[in-house]
Amino acid sequence: MTKDADTLFKYLVAGLIEAAETDFRYPYPPLWQQALNMLTAFQIRHRTPIPNTLTGTLALLEEPIGEWWPGELPEAVTAELDQDFTLLFGGQPDDWAYEFLESEGVAGMATLAQFQDEITQTGMKRLRDLYRSNADTLGYVYVVTRRFIVENPVTTLANIQQTLGNLPLIRLKQVADFYEAEDEFLNEALHQGQFWRCPHCQSILNWVDGTPRCERHSVCGRLTSGYRACKLLAPTGNLLRLKPSMVRRVCVPGLPEVELYDWAKNLQTANSGLVSVFLWPGVDRYDLQLCFADNTSWAIDVKDYADPINLGRRVSSQSFYNLGQLRWDQGYYVFPQYRVDWNKNYVELFNRAAELSIQVKGVSEVDFKNLVIRKLAQLTEDA
Numbered sequence: 001m002t003k004d005a006d007t008l009f010k011y012l013v014a015g016l017i018e019a020a021e022t023d024f025r026y027p028y029p030p031l032w033q034q035a036l037n038m039l040t041a042f043q044i045r046h047r048t049p050i051p052n053t054l055t056g057t058l059a060l061l062e063e064p065i066g067e068w069w070p071g072e073l074p075e076a077v078t079a080e081l082d083q084d085f086t087l088l089f090g091g092q093p094d095d096w097a098y099e100f101l102e103s104e105g106v107a108g109m110a111t112l113a114q115f116q117d118e119i120t121q122t123g124m125k126r127l128r129d130l131y132r133s134n135a136d137t138l139g140y141v142y143v144v145t146r147r148f149i150v151e152n153p154v155t156t157l158a159n160i161q162q163t164l165g166n167l168p169l170i171r172l173k174q175v176a177d178f179y180e181a182e183d184e185f186l187n188e189a190l191h192q193g194q195f196w197r198c199p200h201c202q203s204i205l206n207w208v209d210g211t212p213r214c215e216r217h218s219v220c221g222r223l224t225s226g227y228r229a230c231k232l233l234a235p236t237g238n239l240l241r242l243k244p245s246m247v248r249r250v251c252v253p254g255l256p257e258v259e260l261y262d263w264a265k266n267l268q269t270a271n272s273g274l275v276s277v278f279l280w281p282g283v284d285r286y287d288l289q290l291c292f293a294d295n296t297s298w299a300i301d302v303k304d305y306a307d308p309i310n311l312g313r314r315v316s317s318q319s320f321y322n323l324g325q326l327r328w329d330q331g332y333y334v335f336p337q338y339r340v341d342w343n344k345n346y347v348e349l350f351n352r353a354a355e356l357s358i359q360v361k362g363v364s365e366v367d368f369k370n371l372v373i374r375k376l377a378q379l380t381e382d383a
Contacts, residue, residue, distance in 0.1 A: 008042055009074035011035040013087065013097045016061070020093050023208050024054065039070075046070035061087040076100060085307070089218040091208065096306035098248065103310055123178060124250060124284075130169060132283040136325075141167045142283045149178060150254035153203035153242040154233070160240075178250075179240035186235070195233040199224040201252050204233065204241045215247035218306070223338060253304040256336040256365065257287045260302060263369065264290060273379035274372075285321035289328070290372065293379055299328035300368070304336050308346045312353025312362075320360070331360035332368055340364040 015035030019028060028036070036057070043050045048070040051057045060068050065077050065085055077085065086094055124146065131142045148163055157176060164170050189195055191207040198205055198212075200220040205212040205227060212227045214220035221227065233239075242251055261279040268274040278289040288300040299320040305311040320331045333350070340346045350362040363371065 005042075005072055005074045006076070008035070008038045009076055010101075011038055013093075013100055016087055016093050017097060017101065020091075024058065042070040058088060058091065062089070062091075090213070090221050091211075092213060092217040094218045094306060095216070096310070099305055099307055099310060103314060123174065126174065128283050135283045138168060139281070139283045141170060143280050145170060145175065146250070146254070146280060146284070147258060149175070149242070149246065150251050150258055151202075153201055153247055153251050154197065155179065155240050156236075156238050157240065158238075176240070178242060178246050180243050182235065182237055182239040182241075185241050189241070190235065195235060195239070196227075196230045197233055199227060199229050199231070201247065201255065203247050203251065204239075205230065215244045216252040219252055219304075219338070222342070253302070256304060256334075257302045260300070260334065260365065260368075261288055264288065264372070267372065267376070271376045271380075273376040273383075282321060282326045285326050286331075289326065292375065294382075296329040297327065299326070299331045300334055301332070302334045302336070303362075304339065306339075308335075308339075308343065308350035308362075309353040312350040315354055315356070319357075329359065332371075333360070333362040334368045335362065335364055337365040340366075 011031065012035045015029070015032035019032035022029070024032075039057075040050060048068070051060055063086060065087065066073065069077070085096060087097060088094060127142055127145060131138045144167060145164060148160075152159070160172055160175055164172060164175060185204065185206075188206045189204050191205075191210075191212075195204045196207075196212060197203065198214040198220050200223045201214060201216065203214060205214055207213070212230065214227070224230070258279070261277065264274070264277040268277055273293045274290065275293055276289075276291040278291075280287060281289040286299045286301045288302075290298040290300065292298075299322075301320065303311055303315075315333065320328060322328060333354075335346060335350070343349075347362055347364055347367075354362065356362075
């Protein structure tokens, strides 16, 4: 494994993310130009075909990495994954490109710094810090606020005020800062005189050369077969849309968290064995807590990552918060079912890469629901 290959890979991923911000238009951003130069040099060195145009290069990057990478694969691309992962999906960086840059923490790259600064989970962290010192009495405010953001990628200042205005300590400007004003996204989102909403996350789509794109294109585009059945939304001049990083990092991954919570709450109404269900307990110590009639508790963290091996390595040194009312007997990393549908080996690869205690394991969404149902059936049988 050569250091040069690893360096090229980092530049290529970071350059792609930078260039995608301007739809790969000329003049190219410096980091992207440097990445292209390095890639060409590698292709010459290893005598692999060199596309004659940028269009050809981008088409190459839509192919599995293992099929076109010049020479020995970089360390980040494991033999188990090289046939599955692409740098681009539908002309946009795939999810795992962002995951890779974040996990690498590559110093000295302006694009990476901008990318990390844009991750407005720092804003969510400020909300967490605001309420964690009084989690028992004010934790619900965080839950209401975060759920509002997940379920309202498009809103108005009036709606924010009406929904959140009476909550204690909430800073409405801080919530509004997660959004961009209509005049900021008008040029990239207006198509045929209308806005169009993503059928999956409900954000307003951008349009690139007449083609719709959501900020989490590699998820939303796949799940909706290219945004079929997207709904029209007329411009008003007062609309707010979640900023790109909020859609990628909070809204889209938050949907399976909220959906799993709603599923468990509905189950609770018909099953006395499920005593309580909490969303983001302790102000987001983990995603869900399920408490059962036998005085056992489960901690759940829903993880929506493209790369199960990288995810497994990232959680290896982590553990679920396990103090006070948030103590648990069994912990689960639950993966949205679409991740497992897209990669049949996802759960196996994650559990193999992660160093987890016997009380914690990764499971698919469907398998987790079956575990809950079996647990409740056993409690009924033992009653």
